[in-house]
Amino acid sequence: MRLFQEELAVLNVGLGSFADEIIQAGGKAAQITWAPPAGGDPAAGKALARLVNDKDIEAANQKAFAAYLGADPTLVGIALAREAIVGMNERRILHSGPPIAWAQMCGPMQGAVIGAVIFEGWAKDHAAAKQLAASGDIAFAPCHHHGAVGPMAGIISPSMPVWVVRDPATGRQTFSNLNEGLGKVLRFGANGPEVIERLKWMATTLYRVLQLALAETDGIQIKPLIAQALNMGDEVHNRNAAASMMLLRRLVQQMLASRATREEVTSAVAFIAGNDHFFLNISMAACKLMLDAARNIPGSSMVTAMARNGVMFGIQVSGTGDRWFSSPAPVVNGLYFPGYSIADAAPDLGDSAITETAGLGGFAMAAAPAIVNFVGGTPADAIANTRAMGHITLGKNGGLLLPTMNFAGTPAGIDIRKVVDTGILPVINTGIAHREAGIGQIGAGITRAPLECFSQAVTALASLLPER
Amino acid sequence: MRLFQEELAVLNVGLGSFADEIIQAGGKAAQITWAPPAGGDPAAGKALARLVNDKDIEAANQKAFAAYLGADPTLVGIALAREAIVGMNERRILHSGPPIAWAQMCGPMQGAVIGAVIFEGWAKDHAAAKQLAASGDIAFAPCHHHGAVGPMAGIISPSMPVWVVRDPATGRQTFSNLNEGLGKVLRFGANGPEVIERLKWMATTLYRVLQLALAETDGIQIKPLIAQALNMGDEVHNRNAAASMMLLRRLVQQMLASRATREEVTSAVAFIAGNDHFFLNISMAACKLMLDAARNIPGSSMVTAMARNGVMFGIQVSGTGDRWFSSPAPVVNGLYFPGYSIADAAPDLGDSAITETAGLGGFAMAAAPAIVNFVGGTPADAIANTRAMGHITLGKNGGLLLPTMNFAGTPAGIDIRKVVDTGILPVINTGIAHREAGIGQIGAGITRAPLECFSQAVTALASLLPER
Numbered sequence: 001m002r003l004f005q006e007e008l009a010v011l012n013v014g015l016g017s018f019a020d021e022i023i024q025a026g027g028k029a030a031q032i033t034w035a036p037p038a039g040g041d042p043a044a045g046k047a048l049a050r051l052v053n054d055k056d057i058e059a060a061n062q063k064a065f066a067a068y069l070g071a072d073p074t075l076v077g078i079a080l081a082r083e084a085i086v087g088m089n090e091r092r093i094l095h096s097g098p099p100i101a102w103a104q105m106c107g108p109m110q111g112a113v114i115g116a117v118i119f120e121g122w123a124k125d126h127a128a129a130k131q132l133a134a135s136g137d138i139a140f141a142p143c144h145h146h147g148a149v150g151p152m153a154g155i156i157s158p159s160m161p162v163w164v165v166r167d168p169a170t171g172r173q174t175f176s177n178l179n180e181g182l183g184k185v186l187r188f189g190a191n192g193p194e195v196i197e198r199l200k201w202m203a204t205t206l207y208r209v210l211q212l213a214l215a216e217t218d219g220i221q222i223k224p225l226i227a228q229a230l231n232m233g234d235e236v237h238n239r240n241a242a243a244s245m246m247l248l249r250r251l252v253q254q255m256l257a258s259r260a261t262r263e264e265v266t267s268a269v270a271f272i273a274g275n276d277h278f279f280l281n282i283s284m285a286a287c288k289l290m291l292d293a294a295r296n297i298p299g300s301s302m303v304t305a306m307a308r309n310g311v312m313f314g315i316q317v318s319g320t321g322d323r324w325f326s327s328p329a330p331v332v333n334g335l336y337f338p339g340y341s342i343a344d345a346a347p348d349l350g351d352s353a354i355t356e357t358a359g360l361g362g363f364a365m366a367a368a369p370a371i372v373n374f375v376g377g378t379p380a381d382a383i384a385n386t387r388a389m390g391h392i393t394l395g396k397n398g399g400l401l402l403p404t405m406n407f408a409g410t411p412a413g414i415d416i417r418k419v420v421d422t423g424i425l426p427v428i429n430t431g432i433a434h435r436e437a438g439i440g441q442i443g444a445g446i447t448r449a450p451l452e453c454f455s456q457a458v459t460a461l462a463s464l465l466p467e468r
Numbered sequence: 469m470r471l472f473q474e475e476l477a478v479l480n481v482g483l484g485s486f487a488d489e490i491i492q493a494g495g496k497a498a499q500i501t502w503a504p505p506a507g508g509d510p511a512a513g514k515a516l517a518r519l520v521n522d523k524d525i526e527a528a529n530q531k532a533f534a535a536y537l538g539a540d541p542t543l544v545g546i547a548l549a550r551e552a553i554v555g556m557n558e559r560r561i562l563h564s565g566p567p568i569a570w571a572q573m574c575g576p577m578q579g580a581v582i583g584a585v586i587f588e589g590w591a592k593d594h595a596a597a598k599q600l601a602a603s604g605d606i607a608f609a610p611c612h613h614h615g616a617v618g619p620m621a622g623i624i625s626p627s628m629p630v631w632v633v634r635d636p637a638t639g640r641q642t643f644s645n646l647n648e649g650l651g652k653v654l655r656f657g658a659n660g661p662e663v664i665e666r667l668k669w670m671a672t673t674l675y676r677v678l679q680l681a682l683a684e685t686d687g688i689q690i691k692p693l694i695a696q697a698l699n700m701g702d703e704v705h706n707r708n709a710a711a712s713m714m715l716l717r718r719l720v721q722q723m724l725a726s727r728a729t730r731e732e733v734t735s736a737v738a739f740i741a742g743n744d745h746f747f748l749n750i751s752m753a754a755c756k757l758m759l760d761a762a763r764n765i766p767g768s769s770m771v772t773a774m775a776r777n778g779v780m781f782g783i784q785v786s787g788t789g790d791r792w793f794s795s796p797a798p799v800v801n802g803l804y805f806p807g808y809s810i811a812d813a814a815p816d817l818g819d820s821a822i823t824e825t826a827g828l829g830g831f832a833m834a835a836a837p838a839i840v841n842f843v844g845g846t847p848a849d850a851i852a853n854t855r856a857m858g859h860i861t862l863g864k865n866g867g868l869l870l871p872t873m874n875f876a877g878t879p880a881g882i883d884i885r886k887v888v889d890t891g892i893l894p895v896i897n898t899g900i901a902h903r904e905a906g907i908g909q910i911g912a913g914i915t916r917a918p919l920e921c922f923s924q925a926v927t928a929l930a931s932l933l934p935e936r
Contacts, residue, residue: 231701231838232700232701232709232710232838233699233700233701233710233871241696241700242700242701242710242713245710245713245714245717246713248717249713249716249717249741250741252720252737252741253734253737253738253741256730256733256734256737257734262724262730265724266721266724266725269720269721269724270721273717273718273720273721369871369872370699370700370871378874379871379872379874379875380874403701403837403838403847404837404847404872406846406847406848407847
């Protein structure tokens with residue numbers, strides 16, 4: 001009965017209203033934020049219980065994280081998709097996110113497919129392109145199934161040039177298309193004549209100049225370049241201003257040393273100089289390469305991809321190989337361009353969340369306080385986001401330091417167990433496309449990966465464990 | 469007598485030991501940091517008393533600060549010093565800081581003068597150059613007396629090319645020499661054959677290419693460029709990585725559009741791309757232009773220049789015109805390159821503190837957390853420095869925002885009254901030269917302007933006030 005005679009020291013876990021009443025009655029209570037794992041889903045919770053404190057999983061994760069850290073993504077060249085990517089020497093179009101059929105695709109992805117069909121010369125106008133796309137005569141597949149990544153709609157067709165990023169030690173390669181700039185561009189679903197014309201120029205002049213320039217190098221290491229960009233306010237997902245300039249500074253010298261004509265160099269430099277996002281697609285291919293190194297390690301609960309097709313948000317996990325765990329893609333409550341609102345937005349779209357999966361983008365927001373002007377929030381929110389991601393990741397990337405975090409490494413290696421246990425969802429900086437084909441970007445913002453993908457993955461990984 | 473019966477609530481002002489004893493005896497005391505104004509100098513303290521809460525001074529400062537804010541420094545060209553700067557079509561050499569005679573100059577400044585004499589062809593070797601410099605046949609003057617600024621030794625001789633920065637509204641112009649890069653360079657006192665050769669190349673090929681490139685523009689506005697650089701981790705004094713790249717990105721397009729040959733463009737681009745400090749000298753000329761706009765406003769206590777010649781640290785104040793208030797330059801306790809220490813250092817040197825005078829450099833360190841790797845300290849120190857400078861300045865520059873300070877403007881317009889009153893000394897990020905001629909840079913660090921300059925200025929400004 002001494003309990004009633006002493007002053008109570010209360011730690012309240014979970015629902016805050018219990019603590020509130022004690023405080024209102026003149027007592028003291030410290031509130032601990034807590035919610036049941038897996039949002040209260042008993043099956044996922046039980047699966048999670050099997051995965052925590054498992055020595056084999058810890059060992060597998062150490063191996064996966066070390067493989068991620070060890071990759072050395074190096075930009076070695078540029079090639080046409082049909083030459084560089086297996087399976088692209090036929091009538092195939094790659095798209096972002098998990099697999100999806102033409103009929104289910106969101107507006108901007110259909111718009112981008114139509115543009116690609118016209119760009120390829122497979123159809124003469126929009127109506128014919130749409131008919132062809134719906135006919136089944138074009139094979140569709142996720143970029144990720146072909147070692148590639150693409151921002152937003154992520155469309156890669158056979159005649160598009162792609163960056164080739166390679167890990168010298170393993171020979172592993174990844175690919176990405178080239179960034180078209182902002183405004184009316186294919187990846188946001190625009191497909192008018194100016195979009196097709198730009199794609200054609202990119203596939204000829206720009207392709208030729210970049211190919212000649214890259215031939216003058218022994219490859220460009222991407223990780224040191226990203227590390228410098230983090231010192232210069234980029235998070236290399238929605239802010240690539242410094243990285244794009246550093247790349248241009250390097251490439252322009254190789255262009256001048258190459259056989260490219262002065263006119264070709266001039267037009268290529270003007271295009272790259274006018275696009276602060278030019279580096280994004282290289283950043284994405286580099287991130288995919290780092291994460292592909294961590295794929296297919298039995299037992300590992302580390303996420304190797306997060307990607308969205310504008311309908312579904314999907315993740316892949318090292319220990320479950322190439323299987324997708326998907327859930328409806330959220331609509332982004334971000335900063336909209338004048339005249340547009342969330343009602344106009346397509347759901348979350350693009351492979352670019354591969355940057356967050358690798359510890360960049362939203363995970364490295366602390367490096368990029370100025371990005372809040374583009375995606376919303378305050379610099380303090382940016383730092384808080386990075387800090388929160390430390391709770392759901394396997395470690396820090398000591399090669400990618402964040403100055404405002406006192407040069408701590410960026411949090412990396414998302415652990416599905418920690419996401420499901422804490423309910424802290426991976427934060428993603430993203431662009432927002434109009435939900436209809438042919439319009440383009442209407443905003444940018446910060447979104448979260450859906451818990452459901454991670455709960456599914458936890459259940460699937462637990463089912464692979466040997467019975468004990 | 470109730471004092472002895474109640475619990476004491478002590479605010480202790482000044483010497484902390486009084487508070488310490490109360491706390492040791494079990495009492496409570498809050499410590500307020502305070503020191504007598506002017507470091508206890510009664511004359512300066514009395515002068516300060518005449519200057520505070522003076523409506524005419526407040527009005528003059530508002531005028532000065534508005535003039536500083538209103539200037540629009542625009543890079544309009546590049547010219548040879550003898551053509552652009554009044555008084556430079558004779559045997560004259562400009563140097564950094566307040567006036568100083570050859571015999572009194574520090575080692576690196578003498579070294580740089582010797583190099584300039586050889587570069588000009590006025591003497592064939594070091595011995596002859598030294599003899600000529602000592603003979604009185606060369607006129608020496610501060611850069612500041614000729615509308616110019618130069619980092620470190622700040623040597624400008626007639627055949628050197630100089631940036632021309634202009635305020636379109638007033639036609640006011642300022643000048644700065646071109647940045648040679650790091651290592652063995654004239655501004656740090658090196659003067660070997662490779663230094664002279666580089667200066668000659670800069671005065672011919674680089675000069676020609678930049679002149680042709682700038683002729684293709686209507687001028688390049690510098691303030692928006694600095695504003696962007698502050699979003700990208702520069703403070704545009706000791707960190708100019710982003711600003712230099714932005715300038716290169718702009719200039720390379722003009723170079724390609726100009727009559728410069730491909731070989732000329734290639735060599736100019738390689739030089740600029742290899743020098744992350746290339747923008748510094750333009751930043752300095754722009755800062756001088758903003759501050760020159762605030763000069764000679766009767767009664768204003770705003771600092772218009774801080775500059776060091778390696779022997780003396782001098783300041784100029786709006787209300788006292790072109791008069792220098794000087795005090796021995798401190799030696800910088802910074803980060804030294806391997807093999808060097810503070811014993812090897814020349815005292816603080818260069819006109820580059822014009823950036824701090826304009827609210828950049830050390831005043832904008834919060835924008836550049838990564839700079840602490842170069843000048844020492846932690847990112848938290850960088851933010852604390854910027855915050856402290858808010859106590860000694862007239863206002864914030866709303867055109868130059870600091871992302872990590874939640875987009876507050878950088879503190880600008882140093883008020884000599886506030887410096888003398890608070891004892892908070894202006895913080896300066898700086899390079900460190902070897903004290904002997906011919907060696908070069910040996911480190912970088914953070915230093916403070918000496919209080920004595922500000923006490924002198926307060927006394928002088930008070931003496932100009934009408935008797936009341």
